[in-house]
Each structure stands twice: as structure tokens, then as C-alpha cells.
Amino acid sequence: MNPADYNFRLKDSLLGAQMLFVAFGALVLVPLLTGLDPNVALFTAGAGTLLFQLVTGGKVPVFLASSFAFIAPIIYAVQSWGIPATLCGLAAAGVFYIIISLVVRFRGSHVIVRIFPPLVTGPVIMTIGLILAPVAVNLATGKTGDGAAELIPQQTAMLLAGISLGATVVASLFGRGMLKLIPILTGLGVGYAVSLLMGLVSFESVAAAPWFALPNFTLPQWHWEAVIYMLPVALAPAIEHFGDVLAVSSITGKNYIKDPGIHRTLLGDGLATSLAAFLGGPQNTTYSEVSGAVALTRSFNPAIMTWAAITAVLLAFVGKLGALLATIPTPVMGGILVLLFGAITVVGLNTLVKAGDDLLQARSMIIIAIILVFGIGGLTITLGPVTLGGIGLAGVTGVILNLVLPHQKENGKQP
Numbered sequence: 001m002n003p004a005d006y007n008f009r010l011k012d013s014l015l016g017a018q019m020l021f022v023a024f025g026a027l028v029l030v031p032l033l034t035g036l037d038p039n040v041a042l043f044t045a046g047a048g049t050l051l052f053q054l055v056t057g058g059k060v061p062v063f064l065a066s067s068f069a070f071i072a073p074i075i076y077a078v079q080s081w082g083i084p085a086t087l088c089g090l091a092a093a094g095v096f097y098i099i100i101s102l103v104v105r106f107r108g109s110h111v112i113v114r115i116f117p118p119l120v121t122g123p124v125i126m127t128i129g130l131i132l133a134p135v136a137v138n139l140a141t142g143k144t145g146d147g148a149a150e151l152i153p154q155q156t157a158m159l160l161a162g163i164s165l166g167a168t169v170v171a172s173l174f175g176r177g178m179l180k181l182i183p184i185l186t187g188l189g190v191g192y193a194v195s196l197l198m199g200l201v202s203f204e205s206v207a208a209a210p211w212f213a214l215p216n217f218t219l220p221q222w223h224w225e226a227v228i229y230m231l232p233v234a235l236a237p238a239i240e241h242f243g244d245v246l247a248v249s250s251i252t253g254k255n256y257i258k259d260p261g262i263h264r265t266l267l268g269d270g271l272a273t274s275l276a277a278f279l280g281g282p283q284n285t286t287y288s289e290v291s292g293a294v295a296l297t298r299s300f301n302p303a304i305m306t307w308a309a310i311t312a313v314l315l316a317f318v319g320k321l322g323a324l325l326a327t328i329p330t331p332v333m334g335g336i337l338v339l340l341f342g343a344i345t346v347v348g349l350n351t352l353v354k355a356g357d358d359l360l361q362a363r364s365m366i367i368i369a370i371i372l373v374f375g376i377g378g379l380t381i382t383l384g385p386v387t388l389g390g391i392g393l394a395g396v397t398g399v400i401l402n403l404v405l406p407h408q409k410e411n412g413k414q415p
Contacts, residue, residue, distance in 0.1 A: 016307020025185030044281030097270025125348030139334025232395020
């Protein structure tokens with residue numbers, strides 16, 4: 001590690017804890033929604049961040065934690081094949097990042113952009129958000145994510161969801177300083193406080209839980225379908241990784257694309273994701289909220305993220321923390337997810353708009369239309385022992401169409 005950039009000091013421990021506080025709401029939301037253990041997610045976020053720092057030489061001030069892009073795929077995979085098989089797919093996504101890092105190292109990033117252009121990644125991101133819409137509505141109306149059972153009366157649930165959503169929106173629009181960086185945590189906090197006043201929270205499980213406990217680590221189990229299903233989902237976060245690194249570079253005034261290199265940051269992200277999956281945690285990604293906190297506090301020392309990671313690892317062994325998080329009523333999360341899942345769709349739409357392509361041109365329309373309908377419609381095909389469906393089928397189809405369909409001039413003739 002470069003001693004000029006990396007300065008590990010005890011007095012920075014509180015700054016590190018503050019960075020974890022910024023990431024906390026989003027970090028624990030993913031495992032709570034997908035059925036994974038939040039304590040494991042805390043541990044793998046910390047361990048993944050430390051591994052990332054090791055790979056990148058401690059030069060990049062970023063924090064890695066649970067990715068929203070994988071919420072829908074994890075929910076579907078857990079329902080279809082169980083948690084161990086899902087973890088196998090997530091580990092494969094990490095390996096996919098590693099392969100991309102090698103391609104970038106030896107061939108340059110333009111190869112990745114050619115195979116996975118915005119014309120493919122944009123609709124895939126949109127599909128992720130749109131597929132999740134029914135889950136958000138079910139949770140906000142007091143039901144389970146699949147709508148099979150009612151947990152809280154609908155009117156009560158919608159009121160609670162509306163308060164949580166409103167608090168998140170207000171923090172996003174009118175928050176100042178650190179408050180603006182934690183809209184999700186604000187929404188969770190306000191919604192939880194109202195839940196307490198409404199008598200919707202029971203602390204029996206918290207009282208029964210031990211103070212210190214080993215996180216519920218789970219090993220992955222080999223499953224071909226889960227692997228093939230997860231790989232296309234990894235496209236969007238892998239492409240977004242470039243943007244995240246560029247954003248951090250602009251904040252600190254250093255070119256991380258060159259030093260330590262985008263191939264090293266991708267490698268660190270991939271190894272962190274595979275490590276998380278092998279322990280039972282969700283996929284890791286760089287957190288823009290934490291990057292915003294870096295810009296706000298002007299704390300550019302990467303060692304601060306080491307303290308954030310250490311804090312996350314230590315909190316993972318607090319048994320009562322996981323039990324407390326599990327007491328959050330589902331409408332609280334549902335209200336926030338109405339905004340969050342819609343925002344994912346907007347990110348995909350923005351990816352298309354920023355690319356500047358004519359979306360009504362025949363080639364573009366064909367690719368986007370097929371990805372959206374295959375993904376949202378839930379089309380499934382079986383090829384021998386392997387079944388492809390939803391986001392997985394949509395992503396694979398989009399990549400193939402982009403590679404085989406001829407490009408056209410504005411007059412419709414091939415160039």
C-alpha cells in the first residue's frame with residue numbers, strides 16, 4: 001500500500017464508523033428482503049472492502065456492500081432453487097467480474113462496451129426494477145413479497161408505508177449535509193418509530209437473541225441454472241463500476257482508472273463478491289452514498305474505509321442486531337421500495353438516454369423491445385438440462401441480438 005495515500009490512524013475510527021452509518025440502511029435492506037442473514041451481509045461487506053483494498057493497494061476510498069441490482073434475481077433464485085444454489089450463482093457473478101477485469105487488462109475497456117453497450121444494459125436495468133414492482137406493492141399493502149399472505153391489515157400497512165416513503169422522499173429532496181446521504185436509513189428510522197407507536201413491533205426475539213453470536217454463514221451449492229441465471233444480471237453492475245470509479249476519481253482529484261487501474265478495481269469487486277457468496281452474503285458493489293460522504297467530509301484517506309470495514313465485521317457478531325433488524329415491519333420496507341425499484345428503472349432509462357441512440361430506429365427498437373418483454377413477461381425456455389428465464393434470458397438475448405443484428409444508417413441501409 002502507498003504510505004503517501006494510505007494512513008491508518010486510530011483517531012480515524014469514528015470517521016470510519018460514520019461511513020458505515022451512511023451505508024447501513026442500504027446494506028441491511030438487501031438481506032432483509034431476500035432472506036439472507038443481515039449479520040452475514042455486514043461481515044461480507046467489511047471483509048469484501050478489506051479484500052478490495054488489498055487488491056487495489058489501498059489507493060481507492062470506497063466501501064463495498066450489498067447491491068440493489070441483485071434484489072430481484074436473489075428473491076427469484078431463492079424461491080426457485082434455495083439459498084445455497086443462489087449463492088452459487090452469486091459466486092459465478094464474482095468470477096464474471098474477474099474475467100471482465102482480465103479482458104480489460106489485456107484488451108482494453110472498449111471490448112466490454114462493444115459487447116455490453118447501453119442498448120443492452122439499459123433495458124436490462126429497467127427490467128430489474130419493473131420485475132420488482134409487484135413485490136414493493138405487496139409489502140406496502142401488508143402482504144408477503146409474493147402476495148400469498150396478509151401480515152398487517154391493508155389500511156394500516158399503507159399508512160405506514162406512506163410515512164416511510166414520505167420520509168425517504170423528504171430526506172432525498174430537502175436533506176442537508178449528512179442527512180441527504182442517508183435517505184433510506186431516514187425512511188427506515190421514521191417508519192420504525194411510527195411502527196413502535198402503532199404497536200406493530202415485538203421485541204421478544206430480540207430479548208431471546210444472544211449479545212454475541214457467530215453469523216449464520218452458509219456455503220454455496222453447485223447449480224447450473226442459478227449460474228446461468230445470475231450472469232446476465234451481473235452485466236449492469238459491472239458496467240456501472242466504471243462510472244463509480246470515475247465518480248470517486250473526480251471527488252478526490254486522482255485518476256483511479258490508471259492507478260491502480262480499472263482492471264484492478266474490477267478484480268477487487270469480483271473477488272469481494274465471490275468471497276461474500278462463499279460465506280452466505282449478497283453480491284458486493286461500490287456504494288455511491290459513501291462516495292458522497294467522502295465528498296462531503298473531504299476525507300480522502302482510504303484507511304477510513306478500513307475502519308468502516310472493521311466496524312462492519314465487529315457488528316456482524318452482535319446477535320441482537322440481526323434480531324432487531326428482523327423486527328422491522330414489512331410495510332416500512334415496502335414504502336421505501338416503491339421509490340427504490342422505480343429508481344432502478346429510471347437508472348436504466350437514463351442509461352439509454354445518455355447513450356444518444358435513436359430508440360425508434362429498427363435495430364434499437366428490436367433489441368430493447370425483446371429484452372423488456374422477455375424479462376418483464378417472465379418468458380422461460382429450456383435447453384437440455386438448463387432453464388433460462390426472466391432477467392437471465394433477457395440479458396443473454398440482448399447480448400446475442402446486439403452482436404448479430406446489422407447496424408444501419410439513418411436511411412435504413414446497412415453501412
